[in-house]
Amino acid sequence: MSVEGLGRCVMVIPTYDESENIEWIVKRLRAAQPGVDVMIVDDNSPDGTGEIADRLASEDDAISVVHRTDKAGLGAAYLHGFDVALRAGYDVIGEMDADGSHQPEQLERLIEALRTADLVIGSRYVPGGSVVNWPLRRLLLSRGGNFYVRLLLGIKVKDATAGYRLFRRTTLEAIDLGSVRSTGYVFQTDLAYRTVTRGLRLAEVPIEFIERERGDSKMSGQVAGESLKLITRWGLSERRDQVRRARSRA
Template identity: 60%
Template sequence: MTPRNDTDSATHRDATRADTTADMVPDQERKRVDPNRVVVCVPTYNERDNLPDTARRLRTANPTVDLLVIDDASPDGTGKIADELAASDDHIHVLHREGKSGLGTAYVAGFSWALHHGYTVIVEMDADGSHQPEQLPRLLAALDHADLVIGSRWIPGGEVRNWPRRRFLLSRGANLYVRAALGIPLRDATAGFRAYRADVLRDRDLHRVTSQGYCFQVDLAWQAWRRGFRVREVPITFVERERGTSKMSNAVVAEALWRVAWWAATTRRHRPTPKTTTDTTPHEPLHTPQDRNVTQDRNVTQDRNVTSGHA
């Protein structure tokens, strides 16, 4: 399967499948994994030291899930390593881009590829091991009653490990700012471990999304919520990378601040009637209150009944 365009190419080779054992996921969570086609999109830039282990853990814990690596011509050879992984596992695909163009455009390229190839669930995940692949079944299970599931660090049961105080304060402050400015009832709108039903992404003109970094995550979550899709947060454990260099920068933070301020100033907070998706499985009644005076927007739910797993 290869995308048809001039700037990107994909690699997919038939080979043996990865080990399917996974001891870190409780049986009850594993049984709830969505049986439909799921792909995990992982952007990479200079992640050669992290990608092999992340891919191994993902494929071990989630043997039916595909992995799409979106590499921005990493000078450290990450793209070549991704090709080698794809050669040995037919669930792994590689999308090569011509150069470093930012996290947002990498995800847009990956989402477009996934939609073109008919995946019904599309997941975002970091390559550096910060997101625990063993917790993916938790996100997929929550899609039974949601259209977008966010792995949250800041709801009860969520956890962050090994962050310096500055990063902790920055993330908490950014999310408080987003809630206040946009009125979105999420505790972790900047989170990068999330699962979308394909309808959520199909509803957006992805190529008009220009935000990057933290702001990209806020953009997609906010627009999904504004369009009436069901958004849910579940607790995850976030572990600071042990190898490589973080891509966080002052420019990323500055972009998020001014874009959120601009959206708040120019966009009404009106929320349209929630959409229905193509999912036909039985659901609990949707929480879609029109009373905007409620203290908690019940169309954004927080799963407090699942404790944090430990990778």
């Protein structure tokens, strides 16, 4: 299926133990955007998510399922899904969570913005964006992490850690997915940074992010802390490379 003016579009939805949410969110997405395909990438969920996904795919040709044998992290699941989507010839490839925090009914905002951009991020932290039902500690952690990313990497993206996105296939081809080594939540920052530093057009549109109502969140203070450590090491390395490149041109 396709979106007028943009070509064939698919949303990649990674899952691990999302049996309470996957059918609900996929049906909302198909109703909100009938022209957008759905690819569920399941990391061998022990709660039966993969079986539910297979049933949905058997009932709707616009839904496909990729089964992975182990749980290797969010970034690894997305990279696998992106590879499958690129080989399938999709022109637009998106990301969204399975837990309902990203509302399919707001996907139209991202689609319209992609008409003049190479990557669009559904942002919690641009004017008009918001977060619903997060405790203050988690909100401060997220906002602080994004401020740290802007400070360390020198990019102006307000919500570099967000996971509601649309990429043009040309963007994914340009940012060299084969060299991406980040597999956890820092993966989102990595791809945003690669997009900006390659001179591609990144746009942010406001979304209302809603904390999951069912199932367990995969984010924790430990996960967030590890992500910030990785960003620090990676960011400092990138800054050193920038200095070396500037000196070599001098």
